[in-house]
């Protein structure tokens with residue numbers, strides 16, 4: 001099984017799958033509403049090292065801060 | 078139920094889906110549209126008549142769901158859930174169907190009548206997507222209409238559907254099945270809730286049950302005083318609501334994904350142009366330098382491009398002012414029109430070209446999609462400074478006007494992050510402050526003007542982020558909350574929309590010039606042209622034998638002319654006693670033309686003296702033509718002198734004080750006031766020349782005045798907005814007080830250090 005990691009650590013350009021969200025209830029819900037539900041496929045387009053990320057989710061692009069990206073767990077799809 | 082002829086329609090949907098564009102297309106309004114999420118933060122109402130039916134259209138802020146996390150979303154949620162419009166038009170971004178449909182599932186559950194406006198079909202189709210709207214409408218049991226909101230395509234068809242839908246009863250038939258276990262819990266919950274007859278009347282039963290499982294704050298508040306509250310809580314404690322909620326969300330996506338492939342045939346998806354642009358603009362190393370270069374370029378353009386236009390306007394108003402002063406009778410009216418209106422208002426209008434170019438840049442920034450990227454690029458820096466990533470957008474907007482900028486903080490979820498962003502926003506140099514800088518830097522720094530102004534802008538930013546850092550380590554401790562923000566695709570703004578946006582906001586400045594600045598120009602003119610004794614006017618008076626008169630003007634007759642301290646003047650006529658003056662010796666009973674008298678010199682003669690002196694008339698008396706008192710003794714001067722003790726350590730004179738006092742109304746008034754105060758009683762056609770002639774007005778003072786104007790007070794219109802957005806008198810007072818203290822301290826340091834260094 002592919003290792004689960006926070007989105008922050010994920011490699012750029014690889015197809016990833018959201019496995020879970022490690023956050024409080026409200027934030028988890030918000031992320032799901034924005035499309036980060038379990039099994040959603042995402043891709044890191046641009047990683048600023050220790051800074052924020054640009055993530056592709058279907059046809060949307062999101063800027064995600066480091067703190068937030070640590071809460072979204074993914075594995076390589 | 079008979080046919081309704083008055084219906085309310087709410088426009089709801091994800092952020093940046095095109096709601097406001099559609100609102101504008103339907104109602105013919107010109108509400109603010111921009112290519113980034115979170116443009117609209119309050120509801121806007123418009124009217125439209127469709128085939129005899131009056132429709133009240135309500136534009137709402139964007140939201141991802143009916144659970145609200147930030148103030149703008151609360152506005153949207155409350156309107157849809159509590160106010161219950163007759164129809165909700167759900168604007169769905171066709172180029173991003175799956176996520177958009179999540180909100181649809183929620184609206185369906187709520188049981189409102191929904192019509193889907195499938196917007197941005199142009200974008201979806203351009204990249205080859207094929208959407209079968211008939212099937213889509215069939216599956217969802219909701220009418221679907223294709224629209225392209227920004228060009229108004231599909232509006233009529235959409236409104237047809239809306240009107241049709243409004244006549245139907247509310248229906249809750251299409252709902253999502255959540256699986257046996259959850260359905261059982263929902264049924265049980267419903268049976269409990271049903272006993273609270275009050276609640277049942279307000280919301281659909283099933284919806285309440287779902288929201289209770291989702292731990293929804295608003296619904297929890299609703300059941301606070303319900304007779305069945307305990308029973309509900311007991312039941313909820315028995316089930317694993319967190320797990321249930323997750324499964325429910327899953328089911329919704331499952332339902333969407335069951336429908337989607339049958340409705341949507343996706344075109345080729347390679348790397349989009351937008352992503353390619355992002356490779357460069359948001360590059361790890363290039364992002365910040367590119368941002369800075371763009372800002373510098375925008376700044377340069379605002380400054381240099383406008384110069385020729387400014388010069389023309391300046392010249393026109395200069396001439397108009399001179400003409401009015403000379404040709405309009407009575408003299409006071411000439412001065413009111415010349416100095417007050419052309420001088421004050423015209424002075425502000427000189428900077429109109431700059432304002433327009435500034436807004437052109439900002440429109441481009443907003444419409445292109447770069448705005449949201451800038452927030453991303455700056456996130457790390459912002460974080461280190463204690464500011465939330467989303468704070469960057471309100472800060473950028475502040476360069477236009479602080480009011481919409483402060484409103485834009487509504488999208489920031491965390492209260493502390495939001496408060497800090499509000500508090501530091503007034504330090505960003507808004508468009509109204511630009512004329513002040515342009516005037517002062519232009520008059521005193523010549524070729525260096527652009528650099529000085531750039532420095533002032535940067536200084537404002539430094540103060541803003543420095544204050545944020547300070548607040549974070551003192552009164553509002555903590556770290557900025559993590560953030561997530563959707564990035565819109567880049568779009569090349571059309572010339573038309575950009576120009577419209579520019580005009581919308583630039584014309585505000587024009588309107589302000591015609592209203593508030595106009596009024597205050599007249600107020601300041603009145604204050605400077607009057608004092609307790611009346612209007613400052615040229616007078617002619619006869620002086621009787623032996624009378625003494627002090628004045629600044631021309632004296633005619635036989636008598637003693639004693640030049641006052643600081644004064645000087647010239648005498649033409651017959652000298653009656655031989656005198657030795659600095660300019661030479663003049664003999665008794667000889668006629669001289671233009672004898673120069675310097676300070677504290679005296680001459681006895683028969684003729685005309687012009688200048689400032691004490692005139693003691695001889696036997697026959699004499700005649701005086703001149704000003705009774707000057708602007709130095711007007712009400713305006715009294716006001717300015719009143720603040721003297723506070724501002725003299727900053728090098729400010731009374732004229733500047735008066736201008737600053739009235740500048741609280743609107744910062745442009747500082748310019749208008751200086752225009753009036755340096756115009757009244759001055760001969761120079763151009764007010765800036767009179768300013769340069771003022772020996773107390775050095776470049777250092779001008780610089781301090783710019784700093785002070787930047788920081789000292791949010792303008793009169795901003796204060797109530799700060800109050801409204803913080804909801805606290807304390808924070809509003811703090812914002813005002815902090816600015817004043819900071820302005821004084823910084824101007825003090827700069828002036829004192831500058832003086833010591835000999836500037």
Ligand SMILES: Nc1nc2c(ncn2[C@@H]2O[C@H](COP(=O)(O)OP(=O)(O)OP(=O)(O)O)[C@@H](O)[C@H]2O)c(=O)[nH]1
Nearest residue numbers: 093094095096097098111115116117139197225226
């Ligand atoms: N190509 C295209 N662009 C559109 C369409 N509708 C809106 N836009 C553009 O999309 C952007 C967002 O439009 P808005 O009307 O501000 O969106 P909104 O939903 O009100 O956004 P928020 O108020 O931020 O939630 C603007 O740049 C519009 O010009 C459309 O049908 N096609």
Ligand SMILES: [Mg+2]
Nearest residue numbers: 096097116117
């Ligand atoms: Mg909007």
